[in-house]
Each structure stands twice: as C-alpha cells, then as structure tokens.
Amino acid sequence: MSDAPITTRNLDHFFGTGDARKQAIFDINLDIARGSLTILMGPSGSGKTTLLTLIGCLRDVKDGQVRVLGHELNGASEAVLVGLRRRLGFIFQAHNLHESLTATQNVTMGLQVHGRGDAVKQRKAAHHVLDLLGLADRRDYLPGNLSGGQKQRVAVARALVSNPEIILADEPTAALDKESGHTVVQMLKSLGKARGITTVMVTHDPRILEMADRIITLEDGRIISDELK
Amino acid sequence: MSRLLTLLFGRLPIGWLQLTHSRGRFFAAVAGVAFANLLVFMQLGIMGALNGSTVAPYAMLNADIILSSEDGNTLTDDGHIARARMYQALGVAGVIDATPLFVGNLPFTLEDGSAVSLLSFGVDVTKPQFSTPAIAPKLGQLTLESTALLDEGTRGMPAEVIDDLMDGVRFEFETGGNTLTAIGTMEVGGGFLADGMMIMSDQTFLRVFPSRTSGAPNHILVRTADGVAVETVVARLKDALPSGNLRIQSMEASAANDLAYMATERPTGIIFGFGVFMGILVGLVIVYQVLSTDVADHLREYATFKAMGYGQPFFLGIVFEEAIVLAVFGFIPGFFVSMGLYAGLVSVTGLPVEMDASRAILVFLGTLAACSLSGAIATRRLANADPAELF
Numbered sequence: 001m002s003d004a005p006i007t008t009r010n011l012d013h014f015f016g017t018g019d020a021r022k023q024a025i026f027d028i029n030l031d032i033a034r035g036s037l038t039i040l041m042g043p044s045g046s047g048k049t050t051l052l053t054l055i056g057c058l059r060d061v062k063d064g065q066v067r068v069l070g071h072e073l074n075g076a077s078e079a080v081l082v083g084l085r086r087r088l089g090f091i092f093q094a095h096n097l098h099e100s101l102t103a104t105q106n107v108t109m110g111l112q113v114h115g116r117g118d119a120v121k122q123r124k125a126a127h128h129v130l131d132l133l134g135l136a137d138r139r140d141y142l143p144g145n146l147s148g149g150q151k152q153r154v155a156v157a158r159a160l161v162s163n164p165e166i167i168l169a170d171e172p173t174a175a176l177d178k179e180s181g182h183t184v185v186q187m188l189k190s191l192g193k194a195r196g197i198t199t200v201m202v203t204h205d206p207r208i209l210e211m212a213d214r215i216i217t218l219e220d221g222r223i224i225s226d227e228l229k
Numbered sequence: 230m231s232r233l234l235t236l237l238f239g240r241l242p243i244g245w246l247q248l249t250h251s252r253g254r255f256f257a258a259v260a261g262v263a264f265a266n267l268l269v270f271m272q273l274g275i276m277g278a279l280n281g282s283t284v285a286p287y288a289m290l291n292a293d294i295i296l297s298s299e300d301g302n303t304l305t306d307d308g309h310i311a312r313a314r315m316y317q318a319l320g321v322a323g324v325i326d327a328t329p330l331f332v333g334n335l336p337f338t339l340e341d342g343s344a345v346s347l348l349s350f351g352v353d354v355t356k357p358q359f360s361t362p363a364i365a366p367k368l369g370q371l372t373l374e375s376t377a378l379l380d381e382g383t384r385g386m387p388a389e390v391i392d393d394l395m396d397g398v399r400f401e402f403e404t405g406g407n408t409l410t411a412i413g414t415m416e417v418g419g420g421f422l423a424d425g426m427m428i429m430s431d432q433t434f435l436r437v438f439p440s441r442t443s444g445a446p447n448h449i450l451v452r453t454a455d456g457v458a459v460e461t462v463v464a465r466l467k468d469a470l471p472s473g474n475l476r477i478q479s480m481e482a483s484a485a486n487d488l489a490y491m492a493t494e495r496p497t498g499i500i501f502g503f504g505v506f507m508g509i510l511v512g513l514v515i516v517y518q519v520l521s522t523d524v525a526d527h528l529r530e531y532a533t534f535k536a537m538g539y540g541q542p543f544f545l546g547i548v549f550e551e552a553i554v555l556a557v558f559g560f561i562p563g564f565f566v567s568m569g570l571y572a573g574l575v576s577v578t579g580l581p582v583e584m585d586a587s588r589a590i591l592v593f594l595g596t597l598a599a600c601s602l603s604g605a606i607a608t609r610r611l612a613n614a615d616p617a618e619l620f
Contacts, residue, residue: 058536058617086538092619096533098243100250105241112240113538119235142250158537 003070005166005198006032006055011064013050024050025221028064032214035192037185037199039209042218048202049170051218055200056088056168057081069165086113089164089197093171095155097143103130103154104139110158129157132187134180148175156184160191167191169201173208185211234550244550247523258519262559262596263566265512269592270567270584272504277588278580279498282420283491284484285581289350289417289428290330291361292450293459294466295483299474301447302494303487305332305348305422309445314470318451321469323462325454328353329446331434334423337404345385348423349377351434351446359450364428367413371430375437379411383425384579407437420580421497509599516555516600520548520607528614536616544611552604556596563596564589 011028014021025047032038040048053059054066054073061074071084089110097106107126111117130139133153143151152175159167167188173181185208191197192213201212209215217225234242248255286304296318301308315327331351338344354372357365367378379400381391390400391414400411409429417426435441453462459479466477478486492498524531531544567584574582 053617056536082538082540084538085536088538090533090536090619092533094529094619096529096619098247098527098530098533100246101241101243105246108241109534110537113534 004031005034005069006030006200007065007067008051008055009065011051011054011061011066013047013054013059013062013064023221025054025218028223030216030223032198032200034198035196036213037189037192037201037211038214038216039212040200040202040216040218041204042224045220046218047221048218050221052168052170052200052202055166056090057084086162087165089159089162089167091156091159091167091169091172093174095143095148095151095175097151097154097158099143102140102142103135103146103150103157106143106154107157107161110161114162125161126157129161130154133157134183149177149180152176153180153184156187160187163195163197165197167197167199167201169199169203171203171205172201173203173205178207181205181207238546238550242550244547245554247527247547248551248554254519258515258555259558259562261515261519262512262555262600263561263563265508265515265599266560266563266592266596267567267570268508268511269505269595270563270588271570272501272508273588273592274567274571274574274582274584275580276492276498276501276505277585278582279421279491279501280488281581281583282422283487285417285420286348286350286426287480287484289361289364289415289426290450290480291359291365291452292328292480293453294324294451294463294477294479295330296449296451296466296470297447297476297478297483299476302490304448304483305334307332307447309447310449310475312444312446312449314475315446315449317470318449318466321462321465323453323457323465324451326356326358326452328356328359328450329431329443330448330450331431331438331441332447333434333438333441335404335427335437337402339385339387339402341387343385345383345425346423347380347383347425347427348420349427349429349434349437351429351431351438354430358452360428364415367415368428368430370412371428371433373410373412375408375433376410376412377427377429377433378413378415379427380417380425381414382417382579385424405437409433409437424579509595512559512596512599513603516552516603517606519555520551520604521610523551524548524607524610525613528610529619531611531614532616532619535614536619541611544614545608548604548608548611549601552600553597556593556600559600560593560596564592 008028008030013025014023016022042048054061055068057073066073068084069087071080104123104126107129108122111122127139133156135150135153138146138150172184188199189211192199213229215227216223231242234245296310296314298308298310312329315329318324318327333349334346335349336344336346354368357368360368379394394400394411394414402409435443453459463477463479571582571584
C-alpha cells in the first residue's frame with residue numbers, strides 16, 4: 001500500500017445477514033493524498049456515506065483493507081479505532097452540538113478528548129477558531145440561540161480545533177449560505193495546504209465542486225468516476 | 230458551580246450542565262430524590278423512635294444481668310419468673326445483689342376524658358442502687374403508700390400537671406379503683422407501647438395490679454461484683470439455675486435482643502423496615518427514570534462524542550456525575566424537610582424522633598449508592614449511541 005493517509009484495497013461492505021444481506025460497496029480501491037480536498041458524490045444509497053464511516057473508524061471493516069494514518073482497520077482493536085478517531089475531525093450534516101454547552105464549550109470538547117489540559121489555553125484555542133469562522137460575538141451562546149448556519153460553523157470549529165490529520169465531512173455546507181459555505185470550504189482547503197490536513201467530504205453542493213482537488217463519484221456501491229482536478 | 234466542577238473533574242461538567250439546562254426537569258428530579266429521602270428519613274425516624282422507646286426503660290435501671298421468663302419477648306412483655314430464682318441467684322459467686330422488677334401497663338382517664346396508658350414499674354424502693362442516679366434519690370419518697378414518679382414526657386398529660394409536679398405540687402388520679410399520687414417526675418418519654426412511664430414501689434404496684442403476686446415478678450435484676458466479668462456470672466447463673474423457661478442475659482444483651490425482636494418480629498418494626506425499603510426503591514426508580522431519559526435524549530450528542538474518540542469511561546463519568554448531583558441536591562432539601570417533620574412529629578406524638586449525625590450520613594451515603602446504582606443501570610442505554618448512524 002502507499003503511504004497516503006487513506007488507502008483502501010478491494011473494499012467490500014455488507015449490511016445484514018442471510019437473506020437480508022445486502023452489499024453496499026464493491027471493490028473500492030483508493031489512495032487519497034495528504035492535504036487534498038476530496039469530494040465524494042453520488043445519488044442516495046450509492047455507498048458514499050458507508051465509505052466515509054469505514055474510513056472514519058465508525059464501522060468494522062469486514063472484507064478488504066482500509067488503511068488510515070498507517071493503521072490497518074480490518075481486525076483493529078477498539079482501542080486502536082478510538083485512538084485513530086481522536087486524530088480525525090468529523091463534521092456532520094446535522095451539527096449534533098450539545099444543547100447544554102455554549103459554542104465555546106462545544107468546541108472545547110474537541111480538545112478535551114485528548115485528556116486533561118490547561119482550561120484557559122483550551123478556551124483560547126476554541127475562541128480563536130470560532131473567531132476565524134465569524135462567531136466571535138456568539139462564543140457564549142447556547143446552540144438553541146444560534147441560527148442553523150451558526151450551529152454548523154460551531155460544529156466545523158469543533159472538528160478543526162484539535163488540528164486533526166483527516167477531516168471527514170458529510171454535507172458540511174448544506175445549512176450554510178453561499179458566503180459561509182465558501183468560507184468553510186476555503187478554510188478546509190487552506191488547512192490542507194498549510195498543515196497537510198486531508199479532507200474527504202460528501203456533498204451535493206455544486207458551489208464547492210470547483211474547489212475540490214479530486215471528485216469521486218459512486219453509484220450502486222461502485223466508483224464510476226474518479227476525477228483529479 | 231460549573232467552574233468548581235471543571236476544576237474537580239478536569240473536564241467540562243457535562244452531567245451538571247445537562248441536568249441544569251432544563252431547569253424544570255432538574256427541579257422535578259431533585260424533588261423526586263428529596264421525596265425519596267424524606268420517605269427514608271421518616272421511616273428511619275419512626276423506626277429509631279421505636280428502638281429508642283424500646284430500650285428507654287433500660288435507661289432507668291442500673292443492673293448488670295436480667296433474669297426473665299421465656300414467655301416474654303421484651304422487658305415490657307408479660308412474662309413472670311419465680312421470686313425464688315432471686316434467692317438462688319444471690320447464692321452464685323460474683324452476684325452481690327438482686328431485686329425483683331414488676332412491669333405492667335396502667336390505663337387511666339384524664340379529667341378531659343382522654344385516655345392515657347402508663348408503663349408502670351414496681352421496684353424495691355429500699356434498693357436505689359438498681360436505679361439510675363437521676364431516679365435513685367427520689368425512690369425514698371415512694372415508700373409512702375400509693376405514690377409514684379411520673380414521666381415528664383407522658384403523652385397527653387397536661388403540661389400544667391407536669392409543671393406542678395416539678396414545683397412539688399402533687400397530682401392525684403384514679404386508676405382501676407385505686408387512687409395514686411404522683412409525687413415527682415422522671416424523664417423517660419413515651420413510646421409505642423404506652424404514653425409514658427411511671428415508677429412506684431413494688432408494694433404499690435401489687436396494690437394497683439391485684440392479679441399480680443409478689444412471688445412472681447416479671448424480671449430479676451442482678452448486680453455483679455466489681456472485677457468479675459458479667460458474662461462469667463451469666464454463665465454461672467445458667468449453670469446454677471434451672472434452665473426451663475428462664476432467660477439469663479446481660480442488660481446489654483437484653484436490650485439488643487429487645488431491639489432485634491421489635492425490628493424483625495413485631496409488625497411495627499417490619500412495617501417501618503419495609504417503608505425504608507420502599508423509600509429506597511422509589512428513589513431508585515425516580516433517579517433511573519431521570520437518568521435513562523436523559524441518556525436517551527442525548528444519544529446523538531453521545532454518539533458524536535463517541536465519533537470524536539471519547540471512550541466508555543467518559544460516558545459513564547457523565548452519568549455518574551449526574552447521579553451524584555441528583556443525590557446531593559436531593560439530599561439537602563430532603564434532610565431539612567425531614568428535620569421539620571421530625572420536630573412536628575415530636576410535638577404531636579411525644580415519640581423520641583431525633584435526627585442524629587449517623588442517620589444523616591447513612592442516608593446520604595445510601596442516596597449516593599442508590600443514585601449510582603440507578604446511573605449504572607441507565608448506562609446500558611449508552612450502547613444505543615452508534616456514531617455510524619450520525620452520517
């Protein structure tokens with residue numbers, strides 16, 4: 001396998017057992033380069049989300065190989081998977097912010113997963129990322145008092161604050177206006193260039209396709225096009 | 230509070246923030262735990278009063294060993310023992326003195342028509358050494374015919390009667406066709422078996438209870454010689470006296486057995502014990518409901534944290550943090566409301582319902598344990614937080 005941060009070989013994945021067994025993805029072979037912004041496209045049920053969750057160590061790899069940050073996931077222990085997830089950043093379509101934590105506290109959770117730290121430094125780091133995303137005046141707001149776009153930006157800040165090596169994003173711009181969406185993707189792209197952060201993003205948003213380094217299209221669980229830009 | 234908990238845990242106090250985010254639900258949960266605490270405190274308080282009133286008569290007596298009939302289960306039960314046993318006991322090495330003790334329940338009606346029952350003790354007033362120092366000096370006055378010392382804490386007794394008695398004014402009353410005169414007071418307190426206590430000479434006792442005979446007291450009290458172990462004398466008495474229908478035990482053992490009997494064999498003890506169990510059960514159910522609902526409501530957030538790399542100990546920490554918060558915040562109002570109810574109960578019933586530190590600590594630790602147990606059960610729901618479902 002290559003030394004790319006994400007590689008897959010002969011990757012198949014099934015859901016269910018017996019007569020209910022259904023194959024979701026077929027023979028996926030990928031090498032995703034460090035610092036790149038890769039977009040996964042395809043219709044609903046095409047397998048792109050399944051692929052994202054397999055790369056994200058959120059599902060067990062049953063058939064084939066997935067190597068993330070140098071670790072083979074097939075047969076990896078729970079401890080290895082948890083350790084790897086700490087090196088990833090997740091951005092979900094639904095922001096999934098904790099309703100009882102302020103924007104700053106939600107972002108801080110992205111740091112505290114690495115253990116006890118200096119609370120003041122953590123808060124400063126959270127403020128820095130929130131400020132970059134245009135939320136300086138919303139730091140102490142609870143999610144209930146933020147708009148959909150603001151919540152999504154807090155979720156992005158939470159994913160970015162710990163300087164992850166890979167960011168996995170599912171429709172991160174769906175709730176954002178054009179300008180905010182552009183800002184977020186531009187930030188991900190800049191981080192890729194500056195720090196080598198690799199981003200894999202599922203999206204249907206045509207506004208950001210032009211910013212991708214690579215667009216992979218799946219259909220019925222198979223890669224039908226793989227376009228480098 | 231958040232900052233304190235952040236310092237304490239070294240992380241955001243998510244459990245605390247989660248609980249207090251919905252104030253209405255938080256107060257309802259705290260009220261539930263407080264209510265469970267209240268139930269337990271009240272049951273323990275009444276059970277404590279039962280225990281206290283069971284052993285209260287022992288506080289009047291100053292003896293080392295008690296000889297009783299197997300027919301009676303406690304000090305105040307109706308069981309008789311042959312007076313001859315007292316003379317036999319006096320012949321055993323280590324016994325320096327012995328005296329009979331008569332016990333009976335004496336009902337009488339006050340001027341306002343209310344009925345009062347007095348647990349009456351007949352003692353040999355020429356042997357004050359068998360009474361506590363507070364009572365012993367007053368026994369000499371009881372050599373007068375039909376006189377008695379009345380319990381200051383007698384339930385239902387008009388306060389002015391007690392006040393007069395303490396000022397030296399005698400109180401005369403009729404019971405069972407006899408006239409008795411209370412000439413002084415003692416401090417024991419009412420209980421479950423009677424409204425108060427009364428102490429009189431054995432001669433007066435036999436007059437008031439004509440069916441009783443001097444040859445068959447309820448108990449024989451024994452004092453042992455200094456330097457001789459009480460248990461040694463108990464063993465000697467058991468060897469020397471006929472074993473049939475006779476129970477020989479130290480005063481401490483007798484009091485402990487009375488307590489055990491009242492707690493485990495009398496319906497009252499069982500009922501209050503069951504009440505404590507019910508209180509704990511109510512608390513468990515309330516806390517479990519609160520915590521499991523809370524876990525279910527935050528499954529998506531927990532799944533997100535799982536995806537971020539938080540492990541099971543982190544989630545268990547949140548649930549146990551919530552359990553501890555509920556335990557502490559529920560205990561405080563439960564404790565203070567119970568104190569108020571204890572005071573009310575004492576004023577209405579005269580029962581010795583008291584909040585002691587050991588009970589408060591016990592209930593607090595029990596609350597912590599029950600909340601933690603509920604939390605542990607509620608954590609099973611965490612398994613449903615699947616981060617793969619977030620995408």
